[in-house]
Amino acid sequence: MSSKGYSTIQLLDQSDSDDEKIIVQKEKNHFEFQEFPHPVDILSETERGEIKSTTLEDSDDDEKDDKKELLKGTKKEPSFWTFEYYQAFFDVDTYQVLSRILHSVIPSYQNYLLTKIRPNPDLYGPFWICSTLVFTIAICGNLSSFFAAEGSLIHFKSDFQLVSLSACVIFSYGWVVPAISWGYLTWRGNPVGFSFLEIVCVYGYSLAIFIPISIMWVVPYDWLRWIFVAIGVLTSGSVLVRTFWTALQDESKKVAFLFVLAIIALHTILAVGFKLYFFKSIRYDVLYSQVVASVLPSKGNLNSHSTMKPNG
Secondary structure, three states: OEEOOEEOOOOOOOOOHHHHHHHHHHHHHHHOOOOOOOOOOEEEEOOOOOEEEEOOOHHHHHHHHHHHHHHHHHOOOOOOOOHHHHHHHHOOOHHHHHHHHHHHHOOOOOOHHHHHHOOOOOOHHHHHHHHHHHHHHHHHHHHHHHHHHOOOOOOOOOOOHHHHHHHHHHHHHHHHHHHHHHHHHHHOOOOOOOOHHHHHHHHHHHHHHHHHHHHHOOOOOHHHHHHHHHHHHHHHHHHHHHHHHHHHOOOOHHHHHHHHHHHHHHHHHHHHHHHHHHOOOOHHHHHHHHHHHHHOOOHHHHHHHHHOOOOO
16 A cells, blocks of 8 residues: 555554554655755765765756757857858868868769869869969069060060969959859759859959969960960869859749850960960060161161262
C-alpha cells in the first residue's frame, strides 16, 4: 500500500498497529523536503574519503555556462565598417590561391565558380593579381617602347602615367563589369545564386593570364604580340563563359547568347586595349622619322640654298 509522498511497510505481525504507525511516521519524516533561506554548503564524502563541497549557487552558474556555449553558434557578425568584416574575405592559404590561378588559365568543362571559388570566395587573390598586372603592364610597356626606340633618332622617355592609367582600367574592369553581371543575373532571378563577391573573385582570377602575357609583349614582333592577345582572350574568356553559362540555362538561347557575347566582347576589348595602347609598335614611327630625316635637307643646306644667287 502506498500513499502520497511516502511509503508504508507492512509488518508480518499485522496485529501490532502501533509499531506500524511509528514506522510510517519515520518514513514521512525521511522524505520531507526542507527549505533553506540562504545558500548552504553541503559536505559529502566520497568512497575514497575525499570531501567535496557544493553550494546551491553552482546550478545557476552551470546554467549560465550552458547558455554561453549555446550562443557561440550565433555569434554577432561584425559591422560593415570594421576590419573584422573584411578579414573573412582574405582567409585563404597559398595552396588555394595557386590552385585558383592555375584553373583560371586552363579551360575545363567544370564550372570554375562552383568547383574552385565556392563556398569561400576571397579578395586576396584578385587584389594582388590586379596590382601585379598594373605594374607589369606599365613597366613592360615602357620597356617595349625603349627597345623600339633603340638605335633610332627618337629619344626615349619613360611614361609614368601608364601606371595610373593601367590601374584605372584594370580595377574598373575588375569591379564594374562584375557589378553589371551580378545586377543582370539578380534582375533575371539568379537561379544559381551567384553573389557579387563570387563574381568579383572570378573576374579577378581571370586576369592572371595577362601577367605572363604582358611580359611576353616586350618581344618586338607585332605578329607575336597578337598571338599572345588571342591566347589570353581564349583561355580566360572560356573560363568566364563556362562559369556564367550555368546561370543562363533557364534563359532563352538568344538572351544567353547575347550575354555570353557581351562577356567575350568586353574581355577582348580589354586585351586589345592593352596591346594597342601600352604596347603599340613605334617602329613605323621610327622608320618614318628616319625617312623624313634622310629626304629633307638639313638646316645648313637650307640656308645655303637660300643664299645662292642665280647665274647671269
